[in-house]
Amino acid sequence: MSIWMAFKMAWSSIISNKMRTFLTMLGVIIGVASVIMLVSLMQGATNEITEQFESMGTNLITVNLPRNGRGRTLYMEDLEEFVQKNENLFAGVAPNVNGSAKIKYETESHDTSLLGTNSIYSTATNTPAEFGRFINDTDVENRSKVAVIGTYIAKEILGEGGNVENALGKKIKINGVYFTVVGILEEKQEGEKGTADDWVIIPYTTAQRLIKNKIVNTFSFQGASKDTVSEATSELKNYLLKFFGNENAYRVTSQQEILDTMNEMLGMMTMVLAGIAGISLVVGGIGIMNIMLVSVTERTREIGIRKAIGAKRRNILVQFLIESVVVSCLGGVIGLITGVQGAKTLGNMIDVKVAYTPSVFMLAFGFSVFVGIFFGIYPANKASKLNPIEALRFE
């Protein structure tokens, strides 16, 4: 007897009991669908978070020196020298002189955050100017009074609305000193107040003078490439330890490290959730076994007839096994479609762009096939072992 014939038999038995088959499949459908939905949504969320992090620059290594200036002082010049010595690992370093700024333009006034830095900052943190230009080396050298502003400032304070470009060349007062706007930053968060679009950047030399502090506590390093970031991080740590002689004097964090940790965490969460969803697949399998056992009892006479006219044990085994496998596969396929659709709908609802992973589809479907075989073997074996004489006598 061919496998194809066994499939045809299984199919005719399945369609003669549609409702029961559907209910039996439901466990597998729910299992596969929930695994796919959860994994797709989690993967989508992970991708979005990763993307956001990458938009901040993946080669970024941030150094915090909370106690710089107490005891030894590390200056920008020292770090520039360090970067030059390690050209293979670092592309540059940008100081972060942080402060607050009171901006005045005509009658408008606004409190915002201020950053003094150099040209490296733009590439290290992926913060380009969309219009005009970023701070350049000449600005730093000359302590020029030039400013690059976020879109919120351009839109609301300078009153340019949609034409932020018009803000270029305007003069604004920062903490009482006139600055010329030379660049508008790329919009990051829809130009809202208090977001990453609400700030001003000026040359760090100018900023040091403006806030009257020569000591810089934060530096942004740009790694030479993604692959050498961890090497660069440890090199930097060595240098700082040598300089301060105390591990508590500095904190080095690389964007990649944070990203890796987060990916790991999210991956673990996905696994746990998928595992929980997978339990329903097992429950579905038990449902299949249950129904197959009922079906074997119901069809005892049929089995007796088949055996009397020459079905071998293997024929009966294969017939029932294929039936349970077909049920679980069908459940798997329906679950796959439901899962993909469900993830899409749910993703739209909670505003997450779902990411489909074919390997997960294969795994969920493969597991449903496995469940069909595993939970089908016992009933099929039971059917194949029936004694034809007794089975024929069965009413």
Add this chain to the structure above:
Amino acid sequence: MYKIYKMGSVEVRALNGINLHIRPKEFVSIIGPSGSGKSTLMNMIGCLDTPTSGKYYIEGQEVSKLSENELAYIRNKKIGFIFQGFNLLNKLTAIENVELPLIYQGVGSSKRRELARMALERVGLGNRLHHKPTELSGGQQQRVAIARALAGAPSIILADEPTGNLDSKSGEEVMQMLKELHQEGRTIVLITHDADVAKQAQRIIRIADGVITSDSAPTDEVKCE
């Protein structure tokens, strides 16, 4: 041939030394009251069961020691069953029922269809190929069962009370058909408790309490031990 069942401490000798030789192309009926062992004998002849002791040969091949699968093969190839209760699969159409033994013989689908159709035409149901058993009368169902028994071209037809569930007219038709099959050269073994049915065979074997009490045929060719 002996078949002994143990029920607790009680020993039931369902077949208590049966010696029987059925020659090719014979039409034999086995008659006996219920509990006489005739059903057990039928199970033996039909290779559904094996004797506790003794030997059984079909066409010279000893089958009393065969495995379950080997017995299934013999049933499939050499024996056609006709049951009292028809034993058709109600979910399948007439032609699909007749195809069953051919499926297990491994006959390809188009040839199978053709053989099944021929068998149904042979029993006069050429116009009922795609009816389900529930849509047919008792006599028609039994004829489907006969077609199924014929389809695999077995040498032996084993009929267990084939007329038991039928009215007398259908019963006569079925008997007529069995006689025709006999004339075509098949060995027919008919098991019944009805003397009127039994006497239509060439040879009548009476059985009671697991032993043969009379055999209308010459006894000099007995081969079973």
